[in-house]
Amino acid sequence: MKVKNFIITFISAIALLLSTSTISLAKVVGDKIVLGAAVSLTGKYSSNGVHTQNGYNIAVERINSMGGVKVDGKSYKFEIIYYDDESNSGRAAQLAERLIKQDGVQYMLGPYSSGLTKAMAPVTEKYQVPMVEANGASRSLFTKGYKYLFAVLAPANLYLDVAIDTAVEKNGGKPVRIAMAFEQDAFSQDVRLGIVEAAKRTGSKIIIDDKLPKELNDMAATLSKVKATKPDVLVVSGHTKGALTAIRQISEMKVDVPMLAMTHCDAAKLSKQHGKASEYALCASQWHKSLSYRDNYFGGGMEYAADFKKMFDYDPPYQSAESSAALLVFKDAFERANSFDTKKVRDALAATEMQTFYGNIKFAPGGQNISKPMVLFQVICNDDGSKCENKVVAPLKWASAELVHPIPKWSDR
Amino acid sequence: MLPSNRGHFFKYLEKYFMDFLIFQAPMLMVQASIDGILLGILFALIAYGMALQWGVMNIINIAQGELVIMGGYIAYFMYLSGIHPAFGVIVSPIIMYFVGVGMYKLVINKVVDRDLFISILATFGISILAQQLMNFAFGADVVVAQSNFGTTMLFDGMVTIPNAKIFSGLVCIIAAIILVIYMKKSKLGRAIRATAQNARAAKILGVNTEKVYASTFGINAALCGIAGACIAITFTLHPYTGLPYTVRSFMIVIIAGLGNLPAVAISGMGLGIFEEWADYLIGTEFRIAAVFSLLVIILVYRRFKLSKKREYLK
Numbered sequence: 182m183k184v185k186n187f188i189i190t191f192i193s194a195i196a197l198l199l200s201t202s203t204i205s206l207a208k209v210v211g212d213k214i215v216l217g218a219a220v221s222l223t224g225k226y227s228s229n230g231v232h233t234q235n236g237y238n239i240a241v242e243r244i245n246s247m248g249g250v251k252v253d254g255k256s257y258k259f260e261i262i263y264y265d266d267e268s269n270s271g272r273a274a275q276l277a278e279r280l281i282k283q284d285g286v287q288y289m290l291g292p293y294s295s296g297l298t299k300a301m302a303p304v305t306e307k308y309q310v311p312m313v314e315a316n317g318a319s320r321s322l323f324t325k326g327y328k329y330l331f332a333v334l335a336p337a338n339l340y341l342d343v344a345i346d347t348a349v350e351k352n353g354g355k356p357v358r359i360a361m362a363f364e365q366d367a368f369s370q371d372v373r374l375g376i377v378e379a380a381k382r383t384g385s386k387i388i389i390d391d392k393l394p395k396e397l398n399d400m401a402a403t404l405s406k407v408k409a410t411k412p413d414v415l416v417v418s419g420h421t422k423g424a425l426t427a428i429r430q431i432s433e434m435k436v437d438v439p440m441l442a443m444t445h446c447d448a449a450k451l452s453k454q455h456g457k458a459s460e461y462a463l464c465a466s467q468w469h470k471s472l473s474y475r476d477n478y479f480g481g482g483m484e485y486a487a488d489f490k491k492m493f494d495y496d497p498p499y500q501s502a503e504s505s506a507a508l509l510v511f512k513d514a515f516e517r518a519n520s521f522d523t524k525k526v527r528d529a530l531a532a533t534e535m536q537t538f539y540g541n542i543k544f545a546p547g548g549q550n551i552s553k554p555m556v557l558f559q560v561i562c563n564d565d566g567s568k569c570e571n572k573v574v575a576p577l578k579w580a581s582a583e584l585v586h587p588i589p590k591w592s593d594r
Numbered sequence: 595m596l597p598s599n600r601g602h603f604f605k606y607l608e609k610y611f612m613d614f615l616i617f618q619a620p621m622l623m624v625q626a627s628i629d630g631i632l633l634g635i636l637f638a639l640i641a642y643g644m645a646l647q648w649g650v651m652n653i654i655n656i657a658q659g660e661l662v663i664m665g666g667y668i669a670y671f672m673y674l675s676g677i678h679p680a681f682g683v684i685v686s687p688i689i690m691y692f693v694g695v696g697m698y699k700l701v702i703n704k705v706v707d708r709d710l711f712i713s714i715l716a717t718f719g720i721s722i723l724a725q726q727l728m729n730f731a732f733g734a735d736v737v738v739a740q741s742n743f744g745t746t747m748l749f750d751g752m753v754t755i756p757n758a759k760i761f762s763g764l765v766c767i768i769a770a771i772i773l774v775i776y777m778k779k780s781k782l783g784r785a786i787r788a789t790a791q792n793a794r795a796a797k798i799l800g801v802n803t804e805k806v807y808a809s810t811f812g813i814n815a816a817l818c819g820i821a822g823a824c825i826a827i828t829f830t831l832h833p834y835t836g837l838p839y840t841v842r843s844f845m846i847v848i849i850a851g852l853g854n855l856p857a858v859a860i861s862g863m864g865l866g867i868f869e870e871w872a873d874y875l876i877g878t879e880f881r882i883a884a885v886f887s888l889l890v891i892i893l894v895y896r897r898f899k900l901s902k903k904r905e906y907l908k
Contacts, residue, residue: 227734392879396838402873433756
């Protein structure tokens with residue numbers, strides 16, 4: 182009898198604990214709006230995962246200290262529950278499930294990288310939980326008809342097509358010859374599609390179209406082809422490894438191309454690691470601190486960069502800036518919805534039209550941000566290569582320096 | 595559709611081949627072959643370490659690639675602290691030797707007499723652990739070390755070879771030669787070879803096999819250290835990029851067989867050249883697939899040859 186009583190008490194205690202804990206961890210507790218996020222704190226994406234988390238944190242801190250979110254006349258503060266997804270997409274999907282079902286989170290922030298966002302989106306969609314993500318640019322995220330996914334960044338296929346337009350413009354409006362080397366992963370192949378479309382639009386010809394296997398860290402063969410065919414533009418995208426390999430081998434093999442366009446220069450710390458060898462590389466970026474967008478929370482890009490540096494002791498890469506913007510979008514949507522109902526918040530998100538320090542934000546029906554163009558910056562070094570800077574050169578509206586074109590030959594550098 | 599007329603056929607063939615860039619610009623053949631050889635030498639050194647260990651201890655080391663990357667990081671940290679990373683080819687094998695011996699003492703000595711499957715599992719575990727530890731210790735950024743060795747230009751700048759690659763090739767060759775001499779002449783080298791032939795007999799005749807195993811593991815790690823230092827100045831480093839080196843060295847060993855250094859060197863370079871040429875002929879996206887297909891073909895051919903021999907014996 183004693184044992185039975187004991188068991189009954191035990192079970193009811195656990196049941197009580199569970200019921201209270203789900204209530205206490207639900208979407209809005211007291212004056213707190215709880216957001217959920219799985220970011221990569223360990224594993225191969227851990228550096229960018231930390232940039233993402235820092236971006237979220239600085240925005241939470243700023244919004245909370247400036248009065249929080251006003252819903253129905255009451256002021257609420259943001260709080261984020263973080264989990265480490267270990268850079269693993271299976272884990273990310275599990276954690277999304279856990280955040281929603283166990284922790285009762287009703288609003289989600291995105292993880293780092295397209296692959297992990299792709300893993301989480303079906304889960305948030307299933308539970309109809311709005312997710313504002315800032316680090317998944319792959320086009321396939323926006324063609325699946327997701328209703329609860331919103332991305333503050335421009336999709337991958339728009340990363341480098343500005344470069345092709347610029348090259349055509351520099352060529353006197355005549356079509357150019359393009360050489361491309363893209364890693365075989367979802368993101369880089371989306372960037373490739375953007376170039377293919379840009380080539381079609383401008384009548385340009387693609388003369389080299391190499392798809393680099395993921396495990397490859399040698400581009401010598403591709404670059405020999407580039408040397409032999411002398412294209413007008415060389416486009417490379419293969420995450421940080423691709424960017425570093427390309428610059429190393431282009432400088433070692435003395436490959437002369439009038440224009441070199443690539444992605445992930447920022448994340449690869451290209452100019453820091455390669456110095457003068459990386460000079461004149463043209464890089465796609467979602468954001469640059471010199472852009473003149475403004476908002477009430479961070480002011481402009483320069484102020485954001487300074488505040489970020491003060492808090493985390495390094496210059497913010499665009500991964501942090503876009504993550505901060507995700508919080509501003511959520512805040513705006515909550516206030517316009519004036520409710521915590523997920524459907525109403527979702528509708529408010531869909532109707533977003535605002536400017537942040539990071540850029541203008543307006544979502545297409547697919548969820549991607551269509552009102553913020555990509556910018557291109559060029560790496561410009563001083564004479565001995567000890568200090569290199571990223572100067573925005575395109576689109577012209579935001580340019581802070583003139584594009585150096587064509588790139589001087591290696592024999593003259 | 596091939597035309598039936600023979601003259602036409604050759605014209606067709608010529609036209610077909612002239613579509614490839616590599617035949618339009620013959621200098622590319624030289625470039626591809628040199629690149630392939632230099633790449634192959636590097637892989638061959640890693641593969642030789644694997645073959646040594648496999649032959650002596652019957653252990654397939656899945657953590658081979660991680661040892662290489664670890665060796666690379668040693669050179670990288672020398673570079674960060676202002677020492678030229680090329681000295682990594684001396685420092686890194688010394689440190690890696692002790693890492694290898696430590697690994698043996700901690701884990702491998704418990705699985706060395708067991709089934710091959712257990713040792714594969716054990717080294718697989720070590721490789722995951724090593725990846726995570728390196729990720730914690732060195733961060734998840736892709737890094738490079740600059741050698742500033744410059745470039746050698748041949749044929750009026752048509753063929754360019756980075757001096758860092760030439761340096762790596764030379765270092766690997768020297769390391770291989772030293773190792774061969776060491777294995778032939780030194781006491782430990784002879785003990786290692788004896789153990790490889792018959793561990794039990796060697797033990798009975800007074801060879802301390804435990805010590806032999808430990809040094810074999812250490813020598814393998816040291817070879818990986820040399821290769822890693824070369825990779826730091828020629829390619830890129832990242833805690834999670836060790837696996838391709840493991841797979842490639844495994845392949846080379848399968849083709850070349852155990853304990854046969856010239857065969858390992860030839861198959862390493864052969865695969866390197868094959869890979870570079872495959873890039874030009876069937877496309878970059880298929881170059882690694884092509885290498886693996888070649889492996890399958892070689893294995894099938896070997897089986898076929900063996901079965902013929904067996905029939906003859908019957």
